[in-house]
Amino acid sequence: MDASYKRLYTLGCLDILYKPSLAIIGARRATPYGIAVAQMAGRIAAESDIVVVSGGAMGVDYAAAKAALDAGGEIIIVSGCGADVVYPHSSEDIFSAAKAGRGVIVSCEAWHQGPRRYAFPKRNQIIAGLCTSLIVTEAGMPSGTFSTAQTADNLLKHVYAAPGSIFSPQSRGTNRLIEMNASIISDEVALETLISLDFGKSRLVSSGDTPMRGRIIEALVANPMRPDELALRLDGNILTIIRTLSEYEAKRLVKRLPDGRYSASEQSYLNT
Structure with missing residues (x-):
């Protein structure tokens, strides 16, 4: 991982950065399957009192962060723009929630800086560095998602991957990660078990339970x-x-x- 990030810009609740976190990443042009896995993972993380780390982009990033917020959880958005810039505009609601205290926005880009292509690989490295563990819902090869997962693995972070169709280009990366010993997400219970083992937490009980x-x-x-x-x-x-x-x-x-x-x-x- 590049060690040259001497300054990070943030907006929101900084305390959230010190909590256990789970990155949920995948394709921007995700399939309905990839979106469903992201929503499930975001919801389970929130119900387990685990912060969701997201790139804030459309597709899987947005689906995971929105599901976490809807379940009462907190999020970290690692932006490829300035922390005060909403990009893409379709993700404005999750950026607003983070700024309002339900999360934190992190960036290595200066204030007011718009999107630049070279900034997004840096963003992906920060995602891998910030999270405790990382889930890949869908990933092509080559792709930014796949490289983020490889960076996380190099940093000794636990990587989970959702298996996909052998005929789907968007699942080539996740299936390859599983071949490389990423933990497989076979169903919802399997994901909860992995999270429990990694974080020592189980999903929060309903209000009617003791x-x-x-x-x-x-x-x-x-x-x-x-x-x-x-x-x-x-x-x-x-x-x-x-x-x-x-x-x-x-x-x-x-x-x-x-x-x-x-x-x-x-x-x-x-x-x-």
Whole structure:
């Protein structure tokens, strides 16, 4: 990664830059499939309290950022223009949300600077550097998306990729990344599992659930445990933990393993 970025320009809430983040990238001229994957990933990230990093462009960038905002999440837009320039204009609503405090806009370009072709590879490097992990929904070869994923991999960031049709030019890059050992996103539960393993977080529970449920599920996502281990980890009452685990086992939210430990079930990852 180019180390010559001596100055970054920002607008919005700078504190967001210090939070765990997931970059979601893909083609500007995305297929409906690529858009759907981006929206799913943006929503899951927001519901897991993870910031979405986006280039702010049309297509996948916009779809991921908008889905995250709609789910109550926060975004980082890495712009190829000045941080005070909205580009493209079709993305004005997500730029406005970031400026208003629901995100932050980052750029290595000076104030008021319009789009210049050479600036976008720099933007892509910054995306790879800022994020904790990176998802590629669709990518041709060669493409800026594919090179961003390679940069992230070189920086030892975890790269996920959505598989696509072998007949689709927009999936050549993602399929190649999977060949190169990117983690495959086979479905929604697989993505939630990858995020849980990378970030140690599970999706936020609905308002009707007790706080203890979220804490138990989150702990079990990270590592199967016995009730006494859970009580110690959560500083909870052992009897309350046992009763809660029994209720969740009946609801298929957790499953008991042969050695007496409990683990989170696939059902626990789904929206409730």
